[in-house]
Amino acid sequence: xxEAARKSVSGGRAAEAGTARDxxxxxxKLDRVTRRFHETIALDALTLTIxxxxxxxxxxxxGCGKSTALNCVAGLLPLSDGSIWLxxxxxxxxxxxxxxxxxxFQNYALFPHMSVRANIGFGLKMRGIARAEMRTxxxxxxxxxxxxxxxxxxxxxxxxxxxxxxxxARAIVIDPPLILMDEPLSNLDAKLRLEMRxxxxxxxxAVHRATIYVTHDQDEALSLADRIVVxxxxxxxQIGTPEDLYARPANLAVARFMGYRNILDIGVERVxxxxxxxxxxxxxxEGTAQTAISAGRATIAMRPEEVALGAGxxxxxxxxxxxxxxxxxxxxxxxxxxxxxLYLRTDRRVxxxxxxxxxxxxxxxxxxxxxxxxEGAR
Amino acid sequence: xxxxxxxxxxxxxxxxxxxxAPLLWIPAALVVVALFLYPFGYGLVxxxxxxxxxxxxxYQRFFTDQRLxxxxxxxxxxxxxxxxxxxxxxxxxxxxxRHPAWYQRALTTLLVVPVTLGTVLVAEGLLTYxxxxxxxxxxxxxxxxxxxxxxxxxxxxxxxxxxxxxxxPFAFLLILSYLTGIDPSLARAAATLGARPGAQFRHIxxxxxxxxxxxxxxxxxVQAFSVFPSxxxxxxxxxxxxxxxxxxxxxxxxxxxxxMASAIAMIMGGVQLIIVAAVLSARGFFYRGPxxxxxx
Numbered sequence: 001x002x003e004a005a006r007k008s009v010s011g012g013r014a015a016e017a018g019t020a021r022d023x024x025x026x027x028x029k030l031d032r033v034t035r036r037f038h039e040t041i042a043l044d045a046l047t048l049t050i051x052x053x054x055x056x057x058x059x060x061x062x063g064c065g066k067s068t069a070l071n072c073v074a075g076l077l078p079l080s081d082g083s084i085w086l087x088x089x090x091x092x093x094x095x096x097x098x099x100x101x102x103x104x105f106q107n108y109a110l111f112p113h114m115s116v117r118a119n120i121g122f123g124l125k126m127r128g129i130a131r132a133e134m135r136t137x138x139x140x141x142x143x144x145x146x147x148x149x150x151x152x153x154x155x156x157x158x159x160x161x162x163x164x165x166x167x168x169a170r171a172i173v174i175d176p177p178l179i180l181m182d183e184p185l186s187n188l189d190a191k192l193r194l195e196m197r198x199x200x201x202x203x204x205x206a207v208h209r210a211t212i213y214v215t216h217d218q219d220e221a222l223s224l225a226d227r228i229v230v231x232x233x234x235x236x237x238q239i240g241t242p243e244d245l246y247a248r249p250a251n252l253a254v255a256r257f258m259g260y261r262n263i264l265d266i267g268v269e270r271v272x273x274x275x276x277x278x279x280x281x282x283x284x285x286e287g288t289a290q291t292a293i294s295a296g297r298a299t300i301a302m303r304p305e306e307v308a309l310g311a312g313x314x315x316x317x318x319x320x321x322x323x324x325x326x327x328x329x330x331x332x333x334x335x336x337x338x339x340x341x342l343y344l345r346t347d348r349r350v351x352x353x354x355x356x357x358x359x360x361x362x363x364x365x366x367x368x369x370x371x372x373x374x375e376g377a378r
Numbered sequence: 379x380x381x382x383x384x385x386x387x388x389x390x391x392x393x394x395x396x397x398x399a400p401l402l403w404i405p406a407a408l409v410v411v412a413l414f415l416y417p418f419g420y421g422l423v424x425x426x427x428x429x430x431x432x433x434x435x436x437y438q439r440f441f442t443d444q445r446l447x448x449x450x451x452x453x454x455x456x457x458x459x460x461x462x463x464x465x466x467x468x469x470x471x472x473x474x475x476r477h478p479a480w481y482q483r484a485l486t487t488l489l490v491v492p493v494t495l496g497t498v499l500v501a502e503g504l505l506t507y508x509x510x511x512x513x514x515x516x517x518x519x520x521x522x523x524x525x526x527x528x529x530x531x532x533x534x535x536x537x538x539x540x541x542x543x544x545x546x547p548f549a550f551l552l553i554l555s556y557l558t559g560i561d562p563s564l565a566r567a568a569a570t571l572g573a574r575p576g577a578q579f580r581h582i583x584x585x586x587x588x589x590x591x592x593x594x595x596x597x598x599x600v601q602a603f604s605v606f607p608s609x610x611x612x613x614x615x616x617x618x619x620x621x622x623x624x625x626x627x628x629x630x631x632x633x634x635x636x637x638m639a640s641a642i643a644m645i646m647g648g649v650q651l652i653i654v655a656a657v658l659s660a661r662g663f664f665y666r667g668p669x670x671x672x673x674x
Contacts, residue, residue, distance in 0.1 A: 074570055096569040096570050102571075105566070109564050109566065109567035110567075111564060111582060112665065112669060123572055
């Protein structure tokens, strides 16, 4: 990117009272942040520390409390309990206009009666920045999102992707210590979503500001975030790096979200440390316990891309192909086995009713305490 | 196969190659011609055929007789303040009530009542309520706020008050519906960018509301300008509240000069048209378009 633009976007900070010193802050700390709506708990005691420049994704299905958490940080929703700290300063008592965070809304919330330039400059105008400085900073932000040519247009004259860029620029130009994004890509089509994901990554690297990004799309979270918080029913299920969550989901809820499509109810014969001997139908299988489990019932989770066609050194069994979906790069195959239907990805062409051998390494058969919802594959 | 083709033809509404859909404007046009254009043309012709004198004699008389031309300023002097009060007071109240709540429903229901009662009933009620022996003056006297009853009937204030009471709910409900049509996430976005509630109102709500305010102003003004019942019942129809509609009424039913009455009605329409055109052309300076924040 343009180095001058970058300097100018993150420069000029001295003129802003009350916001940040260089780099924003050391730590943003959410301490047991809770939000209740009447009797329902939308967000239950979320504790999270975000470091300078870090990109954190809040991931979960709709209604899991992720947008509630974001609105609490933005000041658009008061907390029912808990507190939020920016280094030593308690900020949950401040109004949204006093926090100075940049926010990108799901529907962009661009001011329809203002030009792109006026939209981006709005935050600077509210801060009483001088006209000349405002112009340079807005220009720099326009360059950053590559919209210089559209500066005088109204938002209604722009495409969805361009509107998205304006929303980003408007949030970034005020040089906020923290950037909040509420499902910013959910209104874009698949191709544009990929492009904008790339764009957000690039801009984050350029301005290097701590970011909280709300999404229900695990691909977005995995590709963008330094750390991911998986939320379900208002509770944090797991907080960790994308690699952590992908390889070692803490529970079934996280596993489901991380693409463990094969979730099966199974019997446990014996547990020795982490190694579990399993019995599903008449199949014997070895798995790895993720938490303390006991003999009896359990639920296992396996990723479709980790179930291999053909015999392996251990955990080899056979099944009958039911359905084959061609996905371009590979095939998604449903195989009926004695322990249930398994989904797997393979680049080998198989046909329905073919009997095939399958295998999966024991360390990739994740064993969790029984779930109740785990009957059959999902 | 043939049956299928017919079916799809009928669905497209183009049976026998003739598209009848554009003809649907005919009933509407007939109504407009019968109820608006014909009476208007009839009145215009009537106003140009005076009992004595040339074609423009009625208009000449109107603009040379002080008792007649002064009714324009008298009416404006009542209608403009009433409209400004109705629209001006509605804005802050609607702004406070823009978020749906139980009291929003309750209040809007309550406000529809004076609209449905009609001006005559409201004027009659006010006549007693605001009169020298009415509750209002009794209260002021009992609280020792005034020594003698305040005169609020049979003068300018009585008419103004009745126009506010009957006109306010109309203006308020219209403005409230315009306000609730503005995407609330715009104000939230403005707040995160540092705009306090006052600035949110000035920079976001007001510009997006402006076209709606212009329409509301025009409708409320036209309503107030044609004031007749309350000007007669609550005002002083011989003097300070001798509005233009009273002049037209007197010409028609006291002097039996329908031609003159038509001329006054034409002038009345002309004044309304000038004010409405002025307000609507000012609207051109504002943004007109959807008040949403982007893709919903």
